[in-house]
Amino acid sequence: xxxxxxxxxxxxxxxxxxxxxxxxxxxxxxxxxxxxxxxxxxxxxxxxxxxxxxxxxxxxxxxxxxxxxxxxxxxxxxxxxxxxxxxxxxxxxxxxxxxxxxxxxxxxxxxxxxxxxxxxxxxxxxxxxxxxxxxxxxxxxxxxxxxxxxxxxxxxxxxxxxxxxxxxxxxxxxxxxxxxxxxxxxx
Numbered sequence: 001x002x003x004x005x006x007x008x009x010x011x012x013x014x015x016x017x018x019x020x021x022x023x024x025x026x027x028x029x030x031x032x033x034x035x036x037x038x039x040x041x042x043x044x045x046x047x048x049x050x051x052x053x054x055x056x057x058x059x060x061x062x063x064x065x066x067x068x069x070x071x072x073x074x075x076x077x078x079x080x081x082x083x084x085x086x087x088x089x090x091x092x093x094x095x096x097x098x099x100x101x102x103x104x105x106x107x108x109x110x111x112x113x114x115x116x117x118x119x120x121x122x123x124x125x126x127x128x129x130x131x132x133x134x135x136x137x138x139x140x141x142x143x144x145x146x147x148x149x150x151x152x153x154x155x156x157x158x159x160x161x162x163x164x165x166x167x168x169x170x171x172x173x174x175x176x177x178x179x180x181x182x183x184x185x186x187x
Contacts (some may be wrong), residue, residue: 035042042158047075047150048140052130057116063104063130072182073102073152074168076126076176077138079110080118084145088165089122095171100183105129108138108146151169151178153185 018063047068054062068075077090078085083095101156105126107115112131132138141150144163151160160178162170 004142030075042142043161045158046156047152049132052106052132052136052137053130055131057110058129060126060130060168063128068152069156070154071102072100072179074152075104075106075150075152077106077108077146077148078142078147079108080114084165085147088147088186090126091166091171093123101179102127106138107131109133109135149175151175151182153182
């Protein structure tokens with residue numbers, strides 16, 4: 001009898017693994033759960049204070065906290081060395097044409113000359129860019145890595161956070177609705 005019980009152990013382990021995988025697939029399909037989504041404790045909070053110098057060589061201003069109040073702003077954390085940042089750049093260029101919002105860049109742990117060359121070669125979608133060479137400001141924003149994008153309401157509160165590159169799906173399913181909601185609410 002003990003032999004049969006020992007023989008059943010691998011089957012029970014396999015059934016447990018299948019059950020766990022099935023539960024996760026069900027949650028993804030029905031509940032919209034995403035294991036890759038990184039929640040932000042800052043959603044609904046006023047954005048962290050920001051004081052970053054401008055990117056040398058551009059005619060764009062740096063960033064001060066007060067520059068994010070009074071209008072809906074999109075804050076994008078990027079770097080020239082970041083491959084996904086290069087992939088999302090076309091989406092940022094399209095987003096920059098939306099006059100209802102202000103697109104802000106935080107250049108993260110980057111060489112300023114490389115960042116300048118990247119923006120000159122690909123276009124500059126940002127109304128203002130602050131340079132964060134040490135990554136200290138990004139830590140305050142809860143940035144895990146680049147690229148990350150935040151939607152900031154008129155009152156300075158963080159309304160949405162996108163981890164990873166922007167693409168058509170992210171614009172239509174995440175950033176776009178968050179922008180529309182911020183504009184409609186007048187927040």
